[in-house]
Amino acid sequence: MTTNTNIRELVLDILIEVNEKDQYSHLVIRSVLDKYQYLDKKERAFLTRLAEGTIEHQIEMDYMIDSFSKVKVRKMKPLIRNLLRMSVYQLRYMDAIPDSAVCNEAVKLAKKRGFRQLSGFVNGVLRSIVREGDKLLYPDAAIEPKRYLEVKYSVPGWIIKRWMKAYGFEQTETILSNFYQESPLTIRTNRTKCTPEELQTRLINEQVTVERIGKIPAESGEFKDALGRLEDYAFKISDFDHLQSLQTFQDGDFYVQDLSSMLVAEMAAPKKGDYVIDVCAAPGGKSSHIAELMDGTGMVEARDLTEYKTDLIEENIRRHGLSNMKAVCMDATVFDRDSVEKADILVCDLPCSGLGVMGKKTDIRYKMTEAKEKELVQLQRQILKTVIPYVKENGTVIYSTCTIDRAENEENAAWIEREFPELSLVAMKQMLPGEAGNDGFFISKFVRRKHE
Numbered sequence: 001m002t003t004n005t006n007i008r009e010l011v012l013d014i015l016i017e018v019n020e021k022d023q024y025s026h027l028v029i030r031s032v033l034d035k036y037q038y039l040d041k042k043e044r045a046f047l048t049r050l051a052e053g054t055i056e057h058q059i060e061m062d063y064m065i066d067s068f069s070k071v072k073v074r075k076m077k078p079l080i081r082n083l084l085r086m087s088v089y090q091l092r093y094m095d096a097i098p099d100s101a102v103c104n105e106a107v108k109l110a111k112k113r114g115f116r117q118l119s120g121f122v123n124g125v126l127r128s129i130v131r132e133g134d135k136l137l138y139p140d141a142a143i144e145p146k147r148y149l150e151v152k153y154s155v156p157g158w159i160i161k162r163w164m165k166a167y168g169f170e171q172t173e174t175i176l177s178n179f180y181q182e183s184p185l186t187i188r189t190n191r192t193k194c195t196p197e198e199l200q201t202r203l204i205n206e207q208v209t210v211e212r213i214g215k216i217p218a219e220s221g222e223f224k225d226a227l228g229r230l231e232d233y234a235f236k237i238s239d240f241d242h243l244q245s246l247q248t249f250q251d252g253d254f255y256v257q258d259l260s261s262m263l264v265a266e267m268a269a270p271k272k273g274d275y276v277i278d279v280c281a282a283p284g285g286k287s288s289h290i291a292e293l294m295d296g297t298g299m300v301e302a303r304d305l306t307e308y309k310t311d312l313i314e315e316n317i318r319r320h321g322l323s324n325m326k327a328v329c330m331d332a333t334v335f336d337r338d339s340v341e342k343a344d345i346l347v348c349d350l351p352c353s354g355l356g357v358m359g360k361k362t363d364i365r366y367k368m369t370e371a372k373e374k375e376l377v378q379l380q381r382q383i384l385k386t387v388i389p390y391v392k393e394n395g396t397v398i399y400s401t402c403t404i405d406r407a408e409n410e411e412n413a414a415w416i417e418r419e420f421p422e423l424s425l426v427a428m429k430q431m432l433p434g435e436a437g438n439d440g441f442f443i444s445k446f447v448r449r450k451h452e
């Protein structure tokens with residue numbers, strides 16, 4: 001049975017929070033779903049799809065609206081532009097909803113929210129899109145390739161420009177279309193609690209569909225071997241309502257992680273008894289993986305900036321039952337004399353622009369700017385400069401990010417080599433979305449040579 005809540009109005013408020021008040025969509029959507037717990041499964045699914053879909057296709061929606069409205073989107077009242085965006089999304093992407101229902105609901109909402117005088121305008125724009133929208137073409141790829149990709153995939157022009165320069169038009173289009181692929185949720189077995197086969201059985205008993213990850217094509221070398229090892233204990237899961245309510249989740253039998261991120265611990269290749277420092281560790285995905293690989297031996301010091309973040313790490317340590325991992329609140333930009341030459345493995349999975357995960361974090365593309373990205377490159381270098389002395393002779397340094405931007409990745413790896421001649425780059429890989437897992441991810445691995 002559906003409730004009487006106006007889901008469209010909730011979505012409208014979500015869009016206003018995200019687009020006009022600079023809030024993150026996944027946090028706003030989660031808090032609305034938490035507040036309206038009584039919504040039934042269908043309503044929750046509709047709310048999530050409409051909110052996420054509208055944000056994901058926002059530039060395309062604006063292009064359509066601007067093509068049929070005299071007043072441009074950026075000049076409209078915030079409530080009206082967001083109402084139009086979510087209505088056009090329904091017209092274009094939600095075939096089961098009759099066009100007339102979309103228009104009527106939008107008009108009702110405009111009136112309800114105090115814009116009676118603009119309800120005719122809303123109706124007019126939407127009815128024109130119903131009549132003529134199908135004939136509207138994307139910008140011509142041959143004439144305006146950047147604008148074509150920008151509108152078709154709703155990714156801001158500055159990002160497209162950088163990627164076209166780095167990867168060329170065709171590969172950029174492949175990257176962008178991979179962001180829109182349905183992505184399976186991947187998990188790795190916590191082998192300190194159960195075997196992969198036991199986990200599989202437990203999940204099946206909870207009516208979850210579990211599949212092996214299968215073979216991922218990769219060139220030879222360290223990455224291929226690391227991916228090969230993951231095949232033994234990583235799975236794809238689907239057909240569950242609420243992950244956190246699964247007993248296997250509560251028991252810490254698995255950790256949800258993209259395959260590309262799982263490669264960090266496998267590439268770090270910890271030995272039993274190693275001392276590991278992860279300088280930016282929350283919520284603890286890579287740290288807990290390394291701790292599991294060391295099987296109760298050694299120690300992983302998982303550091304992060306705030307207590308809120310170290311609490312998240314603590315929660316993961318507790319749930320996964322890890323005796324060889326601890327959370328420490330520490331600012332990675334501040335030099336810690338006591339850590340010098342302490343680590344066999346130093347993990348630097350640093351704050352980054354996150355553009356490799358825009359398939360999951362839908363609004364990151366609108367929040368990131370070129371100026372913010374430049375600042376991030378500086379922060380990454382500042383952190384690296386501060387923490388690299390923490391690694392022992394013959395120790396390993398991992399520098400990774402969840403972006404596909406060269407300035408933060410390859411260029412920073414080259415900077416590390418220049419700045420720290422005692423470090424040798426032994427492996428480096430830029431994974432593009434859909435290549436190994438669903439995220440775009442970068443890993444580089446260095447070894448600290450003996451003092452001369």
Ligand SMILES: C[S@@+](CC[C@H](N)C(=O)[O-])C[C@H]1O[C@@H](n2cnc3c(N)ncnc32)[C@H](O)[C@@H]1O
Pocket residue numbers: 261279280281282283284285286287303304305306309330331332333349350351352
């Ligand atoms: C990419 S995330 C780390 C993800 C984590 N490695 C994992 O796999 O679960 C980057 C982290 O860096 C932390 N961070 C940002 N600035 C920091 C600083 N100055 N010192 C320590 N941690 C910082 C953020 O709080 C965030 O949790």
